[in-house]
Amino acid sequence: MRKKVAAFAGLAVAGLVLAGCAGGSGGDSSASGGQNQVEVFTWWASGSEKIGLDALVKVFGEQYPDVEFINAAVAGGAGTNAKATLASRLEAGDPPDSFQAHAGAELTDYVEAGQLQDLTSFYSDNKLTDVFPASLIKQLTLDGKIYSVPSNIHRANVTWVNTAVLKKAGIDPTAGPATLDAWISDLQKLKDSGVESPLALGTQWTQVQLFENVLLADLGAKGYTGLWDGSTKWDDSSVTDAINDYATLLGFTNSDYSGLEWDAATQILIDGNAGYNVMGDWAEAAFQQAGWKYGNEYTTWATPGTDGTFDFLADSFTLPVGAKDEQPAKDWLTTVSSVDGQEAFNLAKGSIPARTDVDTSAFGAYQQTALKSFATDTIVSSLAHGAAAKLSWSADIGSAVGQFATDKNVATFQTALVAAADKALG
Template identity: 30%
Template sequence: MVGGDGGAALDALFEGFSQRHPDVSMNDVADENLSLEVKSRILKESPPDVWMEWPGKNLKPYEDASVLGDVTAVWEDSDMEQYYLDGPREAATFDGTYRAVPLNIHRINNLFYDVRQAEELGLDPATIDSPRAFAEELRRIDAETDHTGMLFPMKNPWTVLQMWETVLLGEHGHETFRGVTDDAAAAHRRAIVDALDIVRQYAEVATEDKLYLSLTDANERFVDGESVFFHQGDWAAGAYTESAQFDYGTHWDHVPFPGTDGLYAMNMDAVIAANATDNPETVSTFLSYVGSADGQKRFNQKKGSIPPRTDVDTSAFTPFLQEQQTAFQQSTAQPLSITHGLGVRPDQLIELKTAMSSFVSSWDPEAVADEVVAALDTSA
């Protein structure tokens, strides 16, 4: 069972699988609301053999319900363990048992910038070394120039949540980030407040329509030259590569978000197997292909993402994605995104989005930090 997003990428994956295994038939069910459909079938005790889902803590309800299949043998009978880094492997396991096969990765902590505007302002984005220093630079741009420092869409609370988790990672480091997501949020409350305060500072110099600005509209306006910077996951670059007047390296470029150099904050999709299936050999064969270099090359080239395997030939990928793959391979850690469900449970994610909705109404870091701690720290 597959979702509606990335149809061309899934077609490429299935085509490659059919070429490798012409004797194996696979029936896929496309559904625009995949998660709801899977849950409905699980409740009816008729889950699909395999489906695509965010891994990590997003899978905790399935794990608690004993729905997930043990796919450890797929990992151990192949070379997957050798070519997956720790972050994707962590997202695929519960208590040492593999429950998923990650298929693609999107980087969260990108800071895109308009090359010509940065040069005009005498800016080298790579020298901005922390989220707080970035706030100071945005204030300087706002006070001393006629440029917009950074477009900041807030129409949907997830973009604010993503900004906050990126600032938390960049300002306070990976260890604190992990503590916040691993039931120790109360112990790191000051870091949570500080990150919220820095996000508030970004909002103060954002455009007046920020609360009504969608991600798509903001991204299009960045392409049109309306701001120096734009923070977003690497999926935003799809619009850049499609624009004939917005060339990589000439008109736009990117750096890791300030303070996050060497860290590769991840969103990803994975293929999940049900605990009960009438076709265990077929499922294992398909999962092995999903975890193969050939399968991941085919899928990610179409999806505009990078493979979690480190040995995939990306020479046919865009230069931007090739650089993303290099950064992934050289990263010292691969934090699991909060906003995209890998680093927190689904119920926590709902509460965090609610907290961010409160934040853009009050801009009160102290009060909203209490909501964040309550959502994340089970001992609070």
């Protein structure tokens, strides 16, 4: 096991440099229509995400050497392009054998359309409920059934900090501000010190992620969670306050944010042209590539106002209805859920394993903070990354966020959010 850890750690390091979100010895794939192959659809087409996929595929090849892996990746941050391509394939009755999706409510649309197979028995057969934490099983369950197998756990309420930029402005980088108001005060200090864009930001989905962080900070875990079941109303004054705080934060960002992918926004921070970037922990790879050491050149906090919560998302894999190579697809899911698969993948990607029995001693300093937080903090579901709301609802919120980036009209934004909730919740 220790040799495997060392090998996977080496692969992870190599992947970070290039990067600049129980198996058997071989499966019986005779049920696949005579083809020992599996077509897997993801949006991990480049950078650290591709390196993570490659690490997982390597383990799959070792566990199932007679099954050919067909990579059907489609490039695009947070899966925007991939989801559109996938929708077309599913509508045409041409599903891949397995496809990547965010665990949680994002799967609702696929389930309601009858496009996913129930994997509850797969969990029982592989004893996954014994090795996945109960909090994760709860997040994965829809109407008493489970439809995906997570490869990892990511955290979305992470603020990445350039320590040198903060120190130069007289701000202590070792501990995050307790509230959004205190953070806004520090952002103003940075701006006054000559940092033109203290908070680095990117394209629309990264804006949605920042907005969900603000909602979580202003509403708290209970109020934020209530947005998704209707117990917190979108026309509540606390949501208005969150929109105003979000608007204030936008005033500290780079003006070209709408045209930047997440990695370009993170690079602004690395280049010293920003003090902060709110991003999921797939960003860890960028700092490692830069040769930075956690606690020296950079550090992280829970986004101000969200300490004590873990904004959850998980990359997961499904078994579509009509998969042409069903047994090889199950072989793939077995590798995804295996100890070796989760260890290799997460060492490369910067996330943490879904399984609780993976040896995490070789994981980095940031990942150790995420492991501790997930074990002890209140878990909430990410909006931007599919855990909180079904695809159609997320799309409506994303459109409203995009429009707000243009017009900054608080009343119009909140009206659009109310309409999106009414449509989704009936």
